Amino acid sequence: MDTTVPQRFVVPIGPQHPALKEPGHFEFTVDGEQVTGASVRLGYAHRGIEKATEGRNWVQNLYLLERICGICSHVHATAYCLGVEKLAGVTPPPRAQAIRVLVAELERIHSHLLWLGVAAHEAGFDTLFMYSWRDRETVMDILEALTGNRVNYSANLLGGVKFDLTSELTDKIYKGLELLEERTYQYVDVVTSDATLLQRTRGVGVTTREQAEQLGLVGPTARASGVERDIRVEAPYAAYPDFPVKVVTATAGDLEARFVVRLQELFEAYRLIRAVLEKLPPGELQARMPRKIKPAETVSRVEAPRGELFYFIKSNGTDQPERIKVRTPTLCNLASVCVLAVGSQLADVPMILAGVDPCFSCNDRMVTVYSGDTDHTQWTWKQLRQYGIDYYRR
Amino acid sequence: MNAIQDLLTLMFFPGGLFVLALGMSYEWIDRKLMARVQNRVGPRWFQPYADIAKLLVKEEVIPADSNRLLFIALPILALAGALTAALYVPLAGFDPLYSFKGDLIVTLYLLSLLTVCTGLAGANTTDRFSLVGATRTLTQLFSYEAPFLLAMLGPAVAARSWQINEIIADADGQWLLIVQPVGFVVALIGLLGKLEIAPFNAPEAETEIVAGALTEYSGRGLALFRLGRHVELVVGLTMVAAFYMGGVSGLPLFVLKTLLLLLILVGIQSLVARLRIDQTVGLWWRWGTLLVLAQWLALVIWEGVQA
Amino acid sequence: MKRHTLLQYAARSLFRRAATQRYPAERTPTPERLRGTLHWTPDGCTGCCLCSKECPANAIEIITIDKTTKQFVARYHADRCIYCGQCVVNCRFSCLTMSPEEWENAALHKQAFTVYYGDAPHVERVLEGFVSQDSASNPST
Ligand code: SF4
Ligand code: SF4
Numbered sequence: 001m002d003t004t005v006p007q008r009f010v011v012p013i014g015p016q017h018p019a020l021k022e023p024g025h026f027e028f029t030v031d032g033e034q035v036t037g038a039s040v041r042l043g044y045a046h047r048g049i050e051k052a053t054e055g056r057n058w059v060q061n062l063y064l065l066e067r068i069c070g071i072c073s074h075v076h077a078t079a080y081c082l083g084v085e086k087l088a089g090v091t092p093p094p095r096a097q098a099i100r101v102l103v104a105e106l107e108r109i110h111s112h113l114l115w116l117g118v119a120a121h122e123a124g125f126d127t128l129f130m131y132s133w134r135d136r137e138t139v140m141d142i143l144e145a146l147t148g149n150r151v152n153y154s155a156n157l158l159g160g161v162k163f164d165l166t167s168e169l170t171d172k173i174y175k176g177l178e179l180l181e182e183r184t185y186q187y188v189d190v191v192t193s194d195a196t197l198l199q200r201t202r203g204v205g206v207t208t209r210e211q212a213e214q215l216g217l218v219g220p221t222a223r224a225s226g227v228e229r230d231i232r233v234e235a236p237y238a239a240y241p242d243f244p245v246k247v248v249t250a251t252a253g254d255l256e257a258r259f260v261v262r263l264q265e266l267f268e269a270y271r272l273i274r275a276v277l278e279k280l281p282p283g284e285l286q287a288r289m290p291r292k293i294k295p296a297e298t299v300s301r302v303e304a305p306r307g308e309l310f311y312f313i314k315s316n317g318t319d320q321p322e323r324i325k326v327r328t329p330t331l332c333n334l335a336s337v338c339v340l341a342v343g344s345q346l347a348d349v350p351m352i353l354a355g356v357d358p359c360f361s362c363n364d365r366m367v368t369v370y371s372g373d374t375d376h377t378q379w380t381w382k383q384l385r386q387y388g389i390d391y392y393r394r
Numbered sequence: 395m396n397a398i399q400d401l402l403t404l405m406f407f408p409g410g411l412f413v414l415a416l417g418m419s420y421e422w423i424d425r426k427l428m429a430r431v432q433n434r435v436g437p438r439w440f441q442p443y444a445d446i447a448k449l450l451v452k453e454e455v456i457p458a459d460s461n462r463l464l465f466i467a468l469p470i471l472a473l474a475g476a477l478t479a480a481l482y483v484p485l486a487g488f489d490p491l492y493s494f495k496g497d498l499i500v501t502l503y504l505l506s507l508l509t510v511c512t513g514l515a516g517a518n519t520t521d522r523f524s525l526v527g528a529t530r531t532l533t534q535l536f537s538y539e540a541p542f543l544l545a546m547l548g549p550a551v552a553a554r555s556w557q558i559n560e561i562i563a564d565a566d567g568q569w570l571l572i573v574q575p576v577g578f579v580v581a582l583i584g585l586l587g588k589l590e591i592a593p594f595n596a597p598e599a600e601t602e603i604v605a606g607a608l609t610e611y612s613g614r615g616l617a618l619f620r621l622g623r624h625v626e627l628v629v630g631l632t633m634v635a636a637f638y639m640g641g642v643s644g645l646p647l648f649v650l651k652t653l654l655l656l657l658i659l660v661g662i663q664s665l666v667a668r669l670r671i672d673q674t675v676g677l678w679w680r681w682g683t684l685l686v687l688a689q690w691l692a693l694v695i696w697e698g699v700q701a
Numbered sequence: 702m703k704r705h706t707l708l709q710y711a712a713r714s715l716f717r718r719a720a721t722q723r724y725p726a727e728r729t730p731t732p733e734r735l736r737g738t739l740h741w742t743p744d745g746c747t748g749c750c751l752c753s754k755e756c757p758a759n760a761i762e763i764i765t766i767d768k769t770t771k772q773f774v775a776r777y778h779a780d781r782c783i784y785c786g787q788c789v790v791n792c793r794f795s796c797l798t799m800s801p802e803e804w805e806n807a808a809l810h811k812q813a814f815t816v817y818y819g820d821a822p823h824v825e826r827v828l829e830g831f832v833s834q835d836s837a838s839n840p841s842t
Binding site: 056059061062063067127128131137144152154157162163186190 | 707710711732734735736755757758783784785786787790799801
């Protein structure tokens with residue numbers, strides 16, 4: 001070993017690592033405990049969903065796209081529905097739009113509580129993790145009672161929604177919200193005052209406003225740096241024009257600010273849900289949708305719990321789409337991890353990573369770079385399998 | 395005849411197996427209490443036994459690029475150290491099995507053996523998580539060891555003896571934590587560091603470095619390390635209870651006092667986030683050591699005035 | 702509304718009932734909208750195949766026994782079904798329902814996941830292979 005050349009000590013995080021709930025691969029070059037370099041590699045959970053949509057009809061795609069993400073499944077379905085409805089020139093009834101907002105906000109609560117638990121666990125604060133996940137059950141139960149499933153609610157239909165509210169359900173939601181609100185006060189209290197947690201969050205992974213804008217951050221991650229970016233406000237969709245949202249921002253840009261912004265958004269979600277329940281417009285649940293859609297293209301944007309979710313949809317006159325392109329918020333936020341990690345402590349890296357609330361498999365995509373000299377023959381399954389066997393036998 | 399009796403004492407009661415069983419029971423209580431605090435059901439009483447049994451029957455994988463001998467010997471050494479330490483403390487309210495002048499120092503060193511072995515075990519492999527974990531383990535060792543030692547020596551100075559028996563006898567049932575509160579707190583928190591439990595679990599922070607120094611251990615080696623940890627938990631609790639809480643003569647008193655301590659440990663453990671290794675070191679050197687030294691100074695002066 | 706610090710709350714938790722359950726022994730009742738195993742009744746089914754045409758998972762097939770007398774058998778693949786409920790919405794004759802009780806659907810062998818619904822003699826005929834197995838709407842099966 002040549003000792004004159006400084007050794008690069010690389011700590012890999014992923015593709016299999018306890019800090020990551022999904023496969024992603026990060027490599028951090030460390031000097032002692034200090035991180036001096038970072039790189040990210042995606043694509044371990046690429047599923048080819050965009051391509052798969054081209055072989056299914058509009059209705060089937062709704063359920064396929066809903067399964068892009070298990071945590072924010074409803075927003076995917078909503079973004080798709082809104083886009084397809086725009087293409088077909090169908091206006092869903094107002095009651096359906098309001099119920100979409102209701103489910104979306106319930107989902108936001110569940111997603112943020114889930115994140116709180118994950119982030120607390122990364123910080124080694126397991127009690128907070130257990131409590132927040134226990135309380136998340138409340139909203140999961142509400143969603144289950146409302147839509148019949150705990151994840152992938154499939155509340156949406158093209159042109160409307162499947163499920164209506166009953167008075168028992170309304171009561172259940174009110175009751176659940178009351179409990180959650182009380183608990184959220186405690187969480188805010190803990191994340192802003194617990195000395196050990198603050199040691200891990202205050203001033204860690206600071207993203208300035210300029211950086212946030214440069215890196216193109218979205219969602220709560222951007223809002224924690226003072227960037228007022230929220231599709232629900234900028235381009236209100238579904239029933240959001242009738243139920244305006246107050247954007248929650250913070251200025252510090254550190255992990256504590258991200259905790260606080262997400263928790264304050266919970267209060268905003270509680271308020272919105274109550275408003276929707278009080279002023280639920282009467283009427284139909286679904287408008288008629290044509291089976292085939294004339295050639296056209298559109299984009300559809302919604303605010304997922306993690307930030308802006310973007311759909312591009314192109315129809316070709318048949319009952320199947322020509323092309324669907326999805327960009328999930330994690331893709332926008334992930335690059336910031338590499339920037340923020342450099343210069344920080346290794347111990348803070350999982351926290352910084354968790355701070356953007358990454359969701360890997362929904363953002364994984366495959367990029368093929370064609371350069372002149374590489375030969376890009378297709379491998380058969382057999383060759384691929386043999387390659388795998390040889391690789392690991394080594 | 396005597397030799398056989400000695401052997402029995404060492405192997406079964408109150409040494410050896412009894413210590414192991416006690417260690418696992420305390421481990422279970424720790425986990426159960428933790429679960430209850432977190433509003434969970436928690437494991438059933440035999441869970442630690444089941445864990446160890448499972449690990450013991452599993453195949454042990456020895457990494458190709460580590461020293462085989464060390465890899466196998468280190469866990470044994472660690473457990474042996476912890477078990478030997480148990481012989482010199484008034485475990486379960488019995489008188490220490492063996493006692494000699496200066497056994498306090500020996501016991502404290504034996505207790506550190508586990509940590510040193512863990513660190514070496516990590517350094518013995520080329521796994522990057524193990525190496526980072528080993529560095530952290532040893533860094534942490536250097537930070538809490540001195541204050542912990544000083545905190546344990548506080549009662550010794552008061553009793554003017556290095557013999558565990560005599561120190562306890564000298565305290566004569568008085569709760570030393572009233573006169574030496576700093577020592578008590580530092581000893582208790584030092585115990586957290588020794589056992590690598592929150593907030594001092596940076597050396598095995600699973601979200602950063604998987605299992606830290608022991609990442610490469612599976613099967614038997616891991617079981618032995620964990621057993622060592624369990625034993626150390628009881629020994630540590632016993633020592634703190636004996637020194638600072640007026641002795642542990644008799645089983646009921648022992649159980650009561652150690653459980654009280656365990657409850658405090660669980661409380662701390664469940665209400666804090668993990669400290670970063672630099673924060674741990676800073677905390678110990680900036681606060682722990684200084685406070686203990688201050689108390690020491692006061693103690694020495696007091697003793698000097700009395701003499 | 703009483704607010705507690707985490708310490709107070711944790712101390713109280715020690716004496717509270719655990720939030721988790723010992724599952725097979727204790728269980729929470731399922732909400733009535735829960736989407737469990739799909740059920741089909743032949744009464745009223747017109748064989749329009751709207752259910753199978755838009756099933757995203759090709760999990761339901763309507764097999765024609767006799768078109769004129771409207772006799773059908775439904776083959777349901779529980780292992781493919783993603784429990785989305787689209788078929789239930791699509792059926793205008795309320796032939797399809799999803800049971801909120803049947804959600805523990807694990808089985809030791811694959812056969813358990815292919816379920817036939819319909820009149821017993823019809824199902825038997827399908828099983829014996831007297832009826833052409835492919836339904837018009839489902840070329841993939
Ligand atoms: S529930 Fe969905 S996946 Fe299952 S059979 Fe019906 S349409 Fe198909
Ligand atoms: S949609 Fe209803 S009526 Fe039509 S084939 Fe399916 S079950 Fe029968």
